[in-house]
Amino acid sequence: DAKTTQPNSMESNEEEPVHLPCNHSTISGTDYIHWYRQLPSQGPEYVIHGLTSNVNNRMASLAIAEDRKSSTLILHRATLRDAAVYYCILNNNAGNMLTFGGGTRLMVKP
Amino acid sequence: DAGITQSPRHKVTETGTPVTLRCHQTENHRYMYWYRQDPGHGLRLIHYSYGVKDTDKGEVSDGYSVSRSKTEDFLLTLESATSSQTSVYFCAIGDQETQYFGPGTRLLVL
Numbered sequence: 092d093a094k095t096t097q098p099n100s101m102e103s104n105e106e107e108p109v110h111l112p113c114n115h116s117t118i119s120g121t122d123y124i125h126w127y128r129q130l131p132s133q134g135p136e137y138v139i140h141g142l143t144s145n146v147n148n149r150m151a152s153l154a155i156a157e158d159r160k161s162s163t164l165i166l167h168r169a170t171l172r173d174a175a176v177y178y179c180i181l182n183n184n185a186g187n188m189l190t191f192g193g194g195t196r197l198m199v200k201p
Numbered sequence: 202d203a204g205i206t207q208s209p210r211h212k213v214t215e216t217g218t219p220v221t222l223r224c225h226q227t228e229n230h231r232y233m234y235w236y237r238q239d240p241g242h243g244l245r246l247i248h249y250s251y252g253v254k255d256t257d258k259g260e261v262s263d264g265y266s267v268s269r270s271k272t273e274d275f276l277l278t279l280e281s282a283t284s285s286q287t288s289v290y291f292c293a294i295g296d297q298e299t300q301y302f303g304p305g306t307r308l309l310v311l
Contacts, residue, residue: 123298134302135244178243188234188259189300190256191243 095179100196103169111164111195113179117141122156122181124162125189130175135191138164174199204228207292207303215311220279222306224292226272233275234293234300235259235267237286244291250275282310 096114114144115124125140139146139153141162146153152165156195166173204227224233232251236244236259242294246259248267256267264286267277279286287310293300 125299127300134293134305135300137299137301140298187248188246189244190260191236191245193243 095181095192097177097195098177099137099193100116100198102198102200103108103166105171105199105201106168108181109166109169109173109199111166111177111179111197113157113163114161114180116160118181118186119183121171121183123183124153124159125180126151126153126177127180127191128173128175129178129194130172135178136165138183138200164180167201169197169198202268205292205294205301205303207290209285210304211307213309213311214282216283217281220308220310222277222290222292222308224275224277224294224303226294227293228274228301229272230294231272232295232297232300232303233269233297235265235275235277236284236293237261237288237293238291238305239288247277247290250261254299282308284310 092190123142124145126138127135129135130140139148139151141153154163178191180189183196206225208223235247235248245261247265248259249257250269257298268276289308292303
């Protein structure tokens with residue numbers, strides 16, 4: 092399975108944008124890029140996913156590099172409730188398992 | 202939330218006893234999954250189901266069995282619990298694109 096690489100942790104100030112990077116240099120043509128986050132003491136929560144084009148939803152934006160070897164999750168205005176572990180996952184959307192790595196722990200300072 | 206519940210939410214048991222965890226959904230999703238999460242690790246897939254009576258092994262299936270006799274319920278059984286199975290167990294449901302996670306079950310095996 093193609094792997095992803097994320098920084099272990101990042102800090103942000105409240106109400107500022109946050110850019111969470113993910114490298115996936117061995118991504119295959121059929122792999123979608125998924126982002127999930129896990130708030131403390133909760134199960135993971137779907138954030139966003141995309142294949143080639145940038146994507147926006149109510150939670151975040153996903154910017155995908157032209158060669159697809161990296162992507163960035165963008166939280167436009169971080170809030171304290173966004174403090175979580177963010178996982179970048181590659182998935183071929185065939186209903187199979189998600190392979191979770193270590194993720195990035197985002198800390199948001201007031 | 203995506204209409205997914207887990208029971209029990211907390212359980213303490215002794216080594217060698219059988220334990221069954223239940224995942225129940227009201228969303229009629231085809232796919233259901235069981236993951237475990239240990240401190241400092243991401244989630245790891247134990248078993249998953251792609252339909253009634255259709256199940257397959259995940260990354261860490263040894264010591265676990267599953268059953269899915271109807272669409273809404275996916276049971277995870279530890280035939281003879283061991284201390285290494287102390288963990289937080291998450292059930293997920295989904296389609297081919299997105300998974301929705303339950304609140305988790307904390308299991309302590311003494």
